[in-house]
Amino acid sequence: MPLDRRTVLKGMAAGILAAGISDPAEGLAELPGIYQRYRIWDVHSHLEALSEATPEERIETLVTHMDRLGIERLILSQGFGDYISHPTPEQMRIENDRVLRAAKRFPDRVYGSVYLTPDHVQESLEEFDRCVKNGPMVCVGEVQTDLRCNHPNLDPIVEHAAALRVPILQHTWLKTMKNDPGESTPYDLVELAKRHPEAQFICGHTGGTWELGIRIIRDVPNISTEIAGSDPTAGFVEMAVRELGAERVIYGSDVGGRSFASQMAKVIGAEIPESAKEKILGGNLRRLLQPILQAKGLPS
Template sequence: MTRSALCAVGAVAAATIGSPQVFARNSRKSDSRDETDSFQVFDCHLHCPAENGEKWQWYKVTNSFEDFVSYLDKTGVQRGIINSQRSFGTKPEEFISGNREVARYVEKYKGRFIGACVVNPLYIEESLKEIEYCHNQLDFVWVGELCNYMVPYLYSIREFEMLVEQVVKLNMVLALHTEQGELEYVAQKFPQATIAFAHFGDDHEYDDIFRRIDTVAKNPNFYLDTSGYGHDRVGVLEYAVMTIGPNRILFGSDFSINDPSTVIARIRNSFLTMEQKQKILSGNLLELLKKVQNT
């Protein structure tokens, strides 16, 4: 899709959501920062530094978990779902150690963070056991974000299918990084799974961003988080709310790679109602967690 075609689609979306006059009225209603400042921000997409020093930043600045928490405090993120950079190691001993680090952080900051389990389906036996352990012993309800480009592996392999079956059996949420072709494959192959797809866009942002949103919209089990590509494009968030609905968009920042402040600002400044903003900042994630947590 060319940029001109993209603009045309955006124009149709704007016309469908409402006229410029309606947008202006919504904007005036949303001018009070006091109200949005009072909303809790619950981030579903956080990568914390590992105890061994590994961290996911182009230039390393948050060198410890304490630095990580301090930066979240500055940006206004009160709660989050965390995984450890160490968990993205290839071998079982690495991802298991990373998941145990996460469990220690969850315990230390009780009530603030929820743990996410990261595994490698190429070691499927160990991965299935680890998912079950994290669920039954550590009370994790989130698997991922799984990033198949890091190991790498394909989402079409039988081992990944077995992993998804385990996630579904345990009533957990699967968080995935996908390119558009992968997203479409996963959506068609695993409609029964509860999946939080990361990022509005992918590496082919102009071509795929609306297709990604449209694909997620088709299945009520699928969610889209606001991290990474595309959230900063004015109108994309509004298109997602119009297409997917206001209840299946989750606040995600991809920190410590990206700054949560940029996502918060786009949501606060968006042409959405206060209720829609509150749902995206935390309400939708809280409702999703109610569906998968034992309590």
């Protein structure tokens, strides 16, 4: 369904009213402008940490919150209950079916992203074809299993995605104490990205410890970074823009465990030019998705 810009803006206006703009916080008069100033797309979201029973009900909750902050579109990844470290092919399909159901409920607000695992390469390629090549999904990931992403099993999956120019969202963290077994780091992603310069990667969470993650990926141009899923520590986005350029920084939230609010704040509150905020909040993601959206005849 083509995106109706007027409908989106109308929804945003409703969100503004619902958020109580002419409120006791009169000094916030400038804040409402953010809702209309940007076209906000969120690259990283899940249906987990929500209490509703079905994917359709959960995505309704997310869209309600999107409306309140003027978020135009979500890229929705797997996740409904507990984290699965070793998904079976059947679990992979179940997760993707949930995302398809949620995206179908709000086709003008949600695009799906396919869940794949390097534990099951052949089944992952088949799932990519079912959900992306022959289905409505437009992205790969969040790739998150307990097999680090520098493993050669990732290679055929990346080649498959690159052939259709579909970007790949890869989970990464660098935990001070210790990463989970098999958890990927930005170093692992750099190895993978250098093996596949034709593919486009998105470094999930910027490794969490972003001061390290940003510098690890800095000189690998086919890695963009996304800012989701960590505390809204000030200076994050400023450093990312300084080191990577605004063109390689992408907004994501990692809802439902995180909030749209805390993650959007990293961009809204950053002391960077407005033009950089426009790119980070949606422009860069739309640019990365443009080939697959165009191929599918979907709006961007």
